[in-house]
Amino acid sequence: MPERVVTYCRTCQASCGILLDIERGHVVGVRGDMENPTSEGYTCPKGRAIGDFHHHPDRLLSSMRRRADGAWEPIDSAAVVKEVAERLLQIRDTHGPDAIASFWGTMANVVTLTKPVALKWWKALGSHKAFSTATIDQIAKPVADARMGKYLGGMQRHLNADVCLVAGGNPSVSMFALPMWGLDVPFPIARLRQAKDRGMKLIVVDPRLTETARLADIHLQLLPGTDAVLFAALLHVIFRDGLDDPAFWRRYAAGVDQLREAVATLTPERAGRHCGIAPESIVAAARMFGKAERGTAGGATGTDMAPRSNLTEQLIGSLNVVCGRFLREGEPVEDTGILAPAERRRAQVAPPARTWEAGWRSRTGFGLLPSPHGGELPATMLPEEVLTDGADRVRALVVIAGNPVAAIPDQDRVIEALRSLELLVTIDPWMSETARLADYVIAPTMALERPDHTGMVESVLSVPVAHYTPAVLPRPGDVIEDWEFFWELSEHMGLDIGFRSGTDPAGSVSTRTGKPTSEQLLEILASRGRIDLDAVKAKPHGMRIEPDPALVVLPPDPGTEHHRLELFPQDVEAEFAAMIREDLENAGPSTQFHLVVRRMKETFNSSGRNIKRLRRTDTNPLFVHPDDLALLGIQPGARLRVCSDHGVIEADTVEDATLRQGVVAMNHCWGGLPDEDDPHESGVGSNTGRLSSRTADTEAISNMPRLTAIPVDLIPIST
Ligand SMILES: Nc1nc2c(c(=O)[nH]1)N[C@H]1C(S)=C(S)[C@@H](COP(=O)(O)OP(=O)(O)OC[C@H]3O[C@@H](n4cnc5c(=O)[nH]c(N)nc54)[C@H](O)[C@@H]3O)O[C@H]1N2
Ligand SMILES: Nc1nc2c(c(=O)[nH]1)N[C@H]1C(S)=C(S)[C@@H](COP(=O)(O)OP(=O)(O)OC[C@H]3O[C@@H](n4cnc5c(=O)[nH]c(N)nc54)[C@H](O)[C@@H]3O)O[C@H]1N2
Numbered sequence: 001m002p003e004r005v006v007t008y009c010r011t012c013q014a015s016c017g018i019l020l021d022i023e024r025g026h027v028v029g030v031r032g033d034m035e036n037p038t039s040e041g042y043t044c045p046k047g048r049a050i051g052d053f054h055h056h057p058d059r060l061l062s063s064m065r066r067r068a069d070g071a072w073e074p075i076d077s078a079a080v081v082k083e084v085a086e087r088l089l090q091i092r093d094t095h096g097p098d099a100i101a102s103f104w105g106t107m108a109n110v111v112t113l114t115k116p117v118a119l120k121w122w123k124a125l126g127s128h129k130a131f132s133t134a135t136i137d138q139i140a141k142p143v144a145d146a147r148m149g150k151y152l153g154g155m156q157r158h159l160n161a162d163v164c165l166v167a168g169g170n171p172s173v174s175m176f177a178l179p180m181w182g183l184d185v186p187f188p189i190a191r192l193r194q195a196k197d198r199g200m201k202l203i204v205v206d207p208r209l210t211e212t213a214r215l216a217d218i219h220l221q222l223l224p225g226t227d228a229v230l231f232a233a234l235l236h237v238i239f240r241d242g243l244d245d246p247a248f249w250r251r252y253a254a255g256v257d258q259l260r261e262a263v264a265t266l267t268p269e270r271a272g273r274h275c276g277i278a279p280e281s282i283v284a285a286a287r288m289f290g291k292a293e294r295g296t297a298g299g300a301t302g303t304d305m306a307p308r309s310n311l312t313e314q315l316i317g318s319l320n321v322v323c324g325r326f327l328r329e330g331e332p333v334e335d336t337g338i339l340a341p342a343e344r345r346r347a348q349v350a351p352p353a354r355t356w357e358a359g360w361r362s363r364t365g366f367g368l369l370p371s372p373h374g375g376e377l378p379a380t381m382l383p384e385e386v387l388t389d390g391a392d393r394v395r396a397l398v399v400i401a402g403n404p405v406a407a408i409p410d411q412d413r414v415i416e417a418l419r420s421l422e423l424l425v426t427i428d429p430w431m432s433e434t435a436r437l438a439d440y441v442i443a444p445t446m447a448l449e450r451p452d453h454t455g456m457v458e459s460v461l462s463v464p465v466a467h468y469t470p471a472v473l474p475r476p477g478d479v480i481e482d483w484e485f486f487w488e489l490s491e492h493m494g495l496d497i498g499f500r501s502g503t504d505p506a507g508s509v510s511t512r513t514g515k516p517t518s519e520q521l522l523e524i525l526a527s528r529g530r531i532d533l534d535a536v537k538a539k540p541h542g543m544r545i546e547p548d549p550a551l552v553v554l555p556p557d558p559g560t561e562h563h564r565l566e567l568f569p570q571d572v573e574a575e576f577a578a579m580i581r582e583d584l585e586n587a588g589p590s591t592q593f594h595l596v597v598r599r600m601k602e603t604f605n606s607s608g609r610n611i612k613r614l615r616r617t618d619t620n621p622l623f624v625h626p627d628d629l630a631l632l633g634i635q636p637g638a639r640l641r642v643c644s645d646h647g648v649i650e651a652d653t654v655e656d657a658t659l660r661q662g663v664v665a666m667n668h669c670w671g672g673l674p675d676e677d678d679p680h681e682s683g684v685g686s687n688t689g690r691l692s693s694r695t696a697d698t699e700a701i702s703n704m705p706r707l708t709a710i711p712v713d714l715i716p717i718s719t
């Protein structure tokens with residue numbers, strides 16, 4: 001008889017409750033947990049395949065070392081940490097800490113212990129060369145926060161909003177919804193429906209009629225890459241119709257008059273022509289948003305991977321500011337500090353902090369971007385940091401739960417850089433494209449083999465909830481937890497790291513006192529929250545947290561009254577002028593097709609491609625509108641060459657009537673190493689990153705590449 005255990009899925013941040021049937025250490029059944037207060041029985045295909053991930057024959061059960069002849073051999077986990085530490089020390093002692101780089105991938109964001117411990121190691125090492133997926137994702141948000149400043153009372157939440165505007169995101173599939181980024185949409189789709197049932201209006205801006213857009217009251221199905229113009233036009237209508245909130249912006253913002261003047265020329269008619277949508281729909285959306293009392297607008301990857309993303313995010317942020325969609329002094333704060341430390345909310349502005357303009361600069365010309373890693377450089381510049389000569393040239397790279405070879409565009413150059421390193425280490429349960437180039441691959445535990453709690457992800461959960469799970473499967477083979485690797489690495493490198501308990505001074509741990517257990521660390525990380533971890537442990541299905549009525553937005557600190565949100569600083573003004581000049585007045589010839597990004601339920605970036613149960617399409621096909629297929633004279637399933645200014649990939653087509661005509665979509669992080677791409681072979685597919693450049697069409701400040709709205713030609717291949 002299988003044993004039934006209660007836990008939650010950690011394949012993505014949504015943390016859905018699941019019930020597992022386990023027999024002899026194997027998952028033999030997965031069901032959604034109806035008693036879980038956030039997911040209420042919901043699961044996605046990846047969650048239901050969680051056992052297939054854990055028990056896959058290709059999963060690494062031991063760390064691997066590359067021998068001089070290029071072949072791999074297993075190495076035990078104690079020995080591998082020691083060897084890696086010695087090689088890193090030798091590079092640091094010869095060339096300084098900046099010769100060592102780190103790359104932080106997405107899977108470091110779903111495990112509570114990985115990032116805190118790895119960050120302690122990183123900060124103790126003292127290198128400036130951190131890279132992460134942030135700069136090939138939505139870096140326009142931290143850039144906008146840094147240029148505008150931040151209102152510290154927090155944004156209004158969807159839970160009691162009467163409008164929500166989602167641009168370039170499809171939370172129904174991606175589960176991506178960060179409150180601090182304003183896209184505060186509940187994940188499973190059921191919650192969006194609940195909000196709509198109680199009267200919330202939904203506006204979706206997307207070239208595709210997505211699962212989320214189907215629920216929209218207004219869907220603006222714009223041409224890809226035209227969001228900045230659209231948001232300028234929305235602001236135009238807000239000002240014109242007097243739908244702004246002067247009481248808020250007069251007190252907290254500067255540059256509103258300049259912004260109003262700039263958007264004055266962007267009438268709905270002019271913008272509508274450019275965005276390819278009816279002017280009336282722009283007016284209707286602006287009025288629906290502006291007339292509402294509460295609710296925010298937010299962009300996601302669709303807006304932030306397109307050209308002019310820095311400007312787009314500035315305009316989205318400005319829309320929220322101009323309409324005053326922030327919590328005021330005395331308003332209740334529902335969402336912070338459950339297991340994680342509470343953010344103090346105050347009705348004041350943290351002034352702009354342009355980190356890249358002050359302090360350390362890389363010899364490649366970039367300053368440090370705002371980042372949890374203590375500042376970071378654009379991931380697109382990683383190859384230059386490795387390949388360009390200089391005293392602090394990067395010679396070693398440690399990859400933390402990421403797959404930069406699949407994720408950074410211009411793969412050939414990324415591979416050239418990684419191959420020329422003296423040392424490449426990655427921690428990954430699979431021989432990913434990056435792992436296959438590494439000197440050492442550390443084999444970590446997978447989700448069900450480690451205890452965890454939701455302290456790390458609670459800010460993205462739409463319902464205030466806390467969940468703890470013990471490890472529910474034994475560790476197979478010789479694997480270690482991600483955090484253990486970085487703890488032991490610190491020990492071997494003589495770097496002192498430690499954590500202080502918020503409640504019990506005697507409960508602090510450090511490399512001087514010895515390695516703690518995962519349970520101890522989870523306890524310490526929860527010790528600054530307002531809910532006791534033991535109380536959470538007593539609720540195995542997860543615990544819904546009632547708001548604390550004493551938690552309200554506090555009055556501003558004295559001396560901060562003059563701080564303002566800068567809506568239209570000089571560089572934004574220049575970007576706005578460039579947009580008018582280049583996009584509206586002197587637009588060049590357009591190609592017939594634009595390629596856009598999209599997520600698929602079955603994969604999580606490069607994870608899941610090798611799981612048979614998840615193969616809906618086998619590879620990453622090119623989604624094409626049926627009328628476009630007819631125009632190209634091909635049948636669904638036919639093979640195409642997708643050609644951009646920067647590269648060519650092949651793809652099989654799938655018919656998709658949800659797309660706007662002229663827009664084609666394809667999922668990222670597929671393909672193998674360059675000679676291994678195969679659009680037809682199960683689990684391989686093609687790498688869309690080859691169609692983007694790391695140098696042309698990039699954003700100022702972050703060098704964010706253009707990963708959506710890419711002009712492409714489609715050339716049928718006769719077979
Ligand atoms: N299942 C699954 N979930 C995931 C991931 C995954 O790979 N699979 N990845 C995770 C990660 S790393 C991230 S960053 C998040 C991303 O989360 P989201 O940003 O929600 O990602 P998508 O679901 O791809 O939604 C992007 C939407 O943008 C639209 N779009 C494309 N170009 C444009 C444009 O120019 N303008 C506008 N307005 N829209 C455009 C696309 O049609 C698409 O519907 O998802 C996370 N969740
Ligand atoms: N062209 C194009 N490029 C893109 C994008 C796009 O839309 N288009 N999207 C961008 C975005 S938003 C992102 S976030 C990046 C994604 O970039 P990455 O995060 O680098 O890509 P992933 O495939 O998610 O890499 C995660 C790695 O972690 C491993 N892993 C899984 N579980 C664990 C674990 O428990 N521990 C450890 N240590 N490792 C684990 C997986 O096997 C995988 O190799 O790609 C970016 N690149």
Ligand code: SF4
Nearest residue numbers: 009012015016044047
């Ligand atoms: S949405 Fe899917 S992958 Fe994410 S936590 Fe829920 S079941 Fe797991």
Ligand SMILES: [Mo]
Nearest residue numbers: 106133137138
């Ligand atoms: Mo991402």
